[in-house]
Amino acid sequence: MIAIDFSVFAFLYVSVGVAMILGLWFYYDRRDKSLYDRVRxxxxxxxxxxxxxxxxxxxxxxxxxxxxxxxxxxxxx
Ligand SMILES: [Zn+2]
Known part of the structure; x- marks a missing residue:
């Protein structure tokens, strides 16, 4: 088993959460732009x-x- 320090684990946990939120934000922003550009x-x-x-x-x-x-x-x- 890999032993890591709690502060490293907390940093990785928060980093993955932030990366997921930014990824979803970017994905939905691009999707909305392509879907509604023709209408707008x-x-x-x-x-x-x-x-x-x-x-x-x-x-x-x-x-x-x-x-x-x-x-x-x-x-x-
Ligand atoms: Zn006319």
């Missing part, structure tokens, strides 16, 4: 024909106005 990222458009403001999910350079059907370029801020 929206591109805003302003129709030059009818004046409607609308958004489309994801990154788009052009989108068709849902009100009049005119194709508009994305808004640049």
């Amino acid at each position: 990222v929206r591109t805003a458009f302003h129709c030059v024909k009818c004046g409607t403001l609308y958004t489309e999910q994801g990154e788009h350079d052009h989108a068709i106005c849902p009100h009049c059907g005119f194709e508009n370029a994305k808004l640049k801020f």
Whole structure:
């Protein structure tokens, strides 16, 4: 049997716990980012024909106005 000092054991015990928490935090952060990026990222458009403001999910350079059907370029801020 391996004999280790109690302070070494306590240090390893806490280190493993902290490493597990950080690992789960990193895993769920990356998972949420990949799952919800498509939903969160929206591109805003302003129709030059009818004046409607609308958004489309994801990154788009052009989108068709849902009100009049005119194709508009994305808004640049
Ligand atoms: Zn329009």
